[in-house]
Amino acid sequence: MHAIGVDIGGTKIAAGVVDDDGQILAQTRRETEPDDAASIDRAIADVYAELSADHKISAIGLAAAGFVAADRSGVLFAPNIAWRDYPLRDNVAALIDDKVTIVVENDANAAGWAEFRFGAAQDVDDMLTLTVGTGLGGAIVTNGELLRGAWGVASEIGHMRVVPGGHYCGCGHEGCWEQYTSGSALVRDAQAAAITAPERAARILELAGGSAEKIAGPHVTKAAVEGDPLAVELLAELGRWLGEGAASATALLDPALIVVGGGVAAAGDLLLVPARKAFSEQLSGRGHRPEATFVVAAMGNDAGMVGAADLARL
Amino acid sequence: MHAIGVDIGGTKIAAGVVDDDGQILAQTRRETEPDDAASIDRAIADVYAELSADHKISAIGLAAAGFVAADRSGVLFAPNIAWRDYPLRDNVAALIDDKVTIVVENDANAAGWAEFRFGAAQDVDDMLTLTVGTGLGGAIVTNGELLRGAWGVASEIGHMRVVPGGHYCGCGHEGCWEQYTSGSALVRDAQAAAITAPERAARILELAGGSAEKIAGPHVTKAAVEGDPLAVELLAELGRWLGEGAASATALLDPALIVVGGGVAAAGDLLLVPARKAFSEQLSGRGHRPEATFVVAAMGNDAGMVGAADLARL
């Protein structure tokens, strides 16, 4: 059965028709206004109209960045879109004449589910996805099921505290994991190095056009791929925190596989080799238990769309 | 259907016939030798013989402190009993003539399951049990199922790291949660206070017979119940770590209920009030999500036995 998956970003939505094997048969996009929630409702109805013209659609999955209600009907809170206890499902349904199942899913959960069903984690029943982008998102599959929690807001893994009194986080707390393992952390660490060791930061600064304020994650990754020692160190430090945090999460979850996605995952082994080392060194009970494997995500940018479509079908 | 639950301790086993409602119909015990694994096998067969004489038994659940194999057939590793990759199920089965299902479960998981099925967490589908005893054990139920992980060693929650470079743990790592939230932590904190503030520690020391080395958890709890300011502070500090760690676990798991058991839970509100406060203050997304409730465990010392019996029936 075909379903539509919609990945809802701050300023645009991407939608696709997804078949039972996770293949995308058709795609389209719309620009939206993050401050105008109704514009997003209309854009979703619009892409449905376009895509359903040529495909028979049984369900629509909406991947949303935010706290999603446990009954998958809407969004409790979103950091970047004007959603507060927003009944997204019903609002969209009211704009669509067809009888079609509509569900809302957290975007990181949707992306993780795509890895589980069609990507890097197809062969396991218990996995953890860590999406290292601007922040750090997560998805947990245990015994073949997506772990949603009592109120649908599980897997907010980036807000596990790893340092008491640590870096300030946008959530208002200190020491959240995503302040140590994310593209934002990478950028701030590089900017700090530009102050404490400007000579070592020369290549990163050059790639950023000479300005510490303009350093972005890809500058660091590019420098590291070239072999720049500081950039390699910065990614290794990020990887260390990735592995150490994953060891804590593993104490709770015991996954077989840890899938690392997001923009920073493009650094590949520069990130994963230090992550695996730190994970092993910090894993409780090591030597008396099998150890999870770290792999890079396989689904790319379409993961949220594909996962949301698949979850809508279930 | 009746099942036997066996709680296997270091020096004794306690066994009981448990009915479908979690009631214990009969009980018995045996002393055992932790260094002689075969003596435990025999003792289990022996209690089965005794209890099955008067009750029809369909299954035996064995609650073991250690890493339990994912197929529930044995123990990978135990800290206090001479089990290393030990085929406990088959060894016991070989000593029993009847055809009866035998399963091995982690003891904290068994106890948590008892709370979920018959105790404090009967009304929820997603819960976290935290057993604050000598160490800190845990059990996770998500969507009505026990979370066992890929290899059966999930919920080793006491080894989530809460302080990088923190207290040494017997597991060989630093900063494990159980070094901040356990009876052992309470004792060490009281002993430290006896050095830095002996005048404030007078009552606790008195209860311990005058010797800092002899301070035990119940001395602190008793002094706190009497209103001793230092003891109240020490339990509040333990409660703070309990709540803060639970907030991190909640970022991953989103439970509806957090059940606090173990010997230290006897302190009741002296522990739980500070725990709830710290939990709320550290909970990510607070205000945009429902919050888990903290309650004291209801099943007492029989929780492991009852939970193991019930899990064996499933």
Added chain:
Amino acid sequence: MHAIGVDIGGTKIAAGVVDDDGQILAQTRRETEPDDAASIDRAIADVYAELSADHKISAIGLAAAGFVAADRSGVLFAPNIAWRDYPLRDNVAALIDDKVTIVVENDANAAGWAEFRFGAAQDVDDMLTLTVGTGLGGAIVTNGELLRGAWGVASEIGHMRVVPGGHYCGCGHEGCWEQYTSGSALVRDAQAAAITAPERAARILELAGGSAEKIAGPHVTKAAVEGDPLAVELLAELGRWLGEGAASATALLDPALIVVGGGVAAAGDLLLVPARKAFSEQLSGRGHRPEATFVVAAMGNDAGMVGAADLARL
């Protein structure tokens, strides 16, 4: 003998004629351009001309925010003024015809010295001044002498690390004490509370005109003086870090007195009571040693001017 003290700020200088008892006999000011170091040289010569017209002056002390050379001839580096290895003494001397001693001193050292000579610390030989302003500055007097260090850059006490992996600091490192004990820290903590507990932050937000971005230290202090619970807590937390850091500094320095100055010191006991408690609780060897006393600075905003003048005379 009379000396002139000059307090050099980013956009203005304040100068005064100071007598042997630390009394200011005359004062004047000039506006300056932080990006134009020569404008500051000229302004200093200018205030000298004005003040020396009516007073016989033997020395000029220049209080500068930055790393001051060990021979007190200039500034190695300043964060807010365009000084890099800048020969401030000789540049000013070249603009003055009279033969007069000119020395450059770090501004926090100058202010601390004023407390030692004429203010809160007149009666001790060993003291530590902690200036809790935008950042955290310090001055150390040991055995009656200002501790300058091998290269003149001692007492950069705000950059003692108190939390590994802690808050980012403008210096490029993590976990510097001034990120936990300063007006900036107070503001950020209040802003974080406005996210995690907006209802509790209502009064502080009201004082800030309704906007978290506009919260300033005095809003928190005012709310605390009124009895607002959150504001009281925030100052207590700042005080706790103040006391705990001071206990670490005391392990090295063993001062008789700790003088707390700077804008945040206006909070008085709301800051100092928690600071004293934390200091006592963290002080190593407590009970076997006398303990330093915490007091509020007595010299006010003129401390830097008075101290610089006095140090120039020595």
Added chain:
Amino acid sequence: MHAIGVDIGGTKIAAGVVDDDGQILAQTRRETEPDDAASIDRAIADVYAELSADHKISAIGLAAAGFVAADRSGVLFAPNIAWRDYPLRDNVAALIDDKVTIVVENDANAAGWAEFRFGAAQDVDDMLTLTVGTGLGGAIVTNGELLRGAWGVASEIGHMRVVPGGHYCGCGHEGCWEQYTSGSALVRDAQAAAITAPERAARILELAGGSAEKIAGPHVTKAAVEGDPLAVELLAELGRWLGEGAASATALLDPALIVVGGGVAAAGDLLLVPARKAFSEQLSGRGHRPEATFVVAAMGNDAGMVGAADLARL
């Protein structure tokens, strides 16, 4: 002028006649009883009688492990000897007929002073000695004078807190620097590695006779000198904490030289190279200031004796 220096240990005292150049002209020893303070008084009088028979002595310096009174007359508190507010100077004087100056000094201060006057730090005016033995001791010289503090208990540098909530310390606090940089820390880290990575710890365990409980600092150092990867890592980690803590101390003290002594200093560059790297990386204001040099102590085990004698002469 000749002075006698006495290094008072728990179970023995070592005494020597020291000339103006720090040379030891004669030596002797006595066994003592740590629980019998009077036996130490008598032993000191006894070594004085022996040594003064052949040498003209003007002063006696007593190096004591403990908090020494500011007037250098006795010991406020000692961890390993039965001294509590003990008038050591007067007690010894009462047993000696000659008129001779007697002063008591903290042993780490005495050893550091010897390095300053005759050893590794002869050429500087501002230095910090770090004695990495069982614990972590320190001595501070600033502007050519020993920093004693208001009450004589400065330089208890091992109790600067480096990790909030960190390792328990015998002083009753958590996270003291000496729990990260000392022989005891090295041993515990090696024992922890024997749990988490027994295969990597094989060589260290072999040197310790196969038992983790018997691991001592020299086993780790020896293995590291042989090139054992784990031992090298453990010393590097110790060196990292040494350098990072020294960077914090330098923010306060700005020494020209950091002299590393004590048993663990025998590891030489295995300790110092990582220490220097960490120091540079953590030094606030790096690039805008000269940096302290790290060197190994030069005076060996006689440092306390020589320093105490020299300080008695002043």
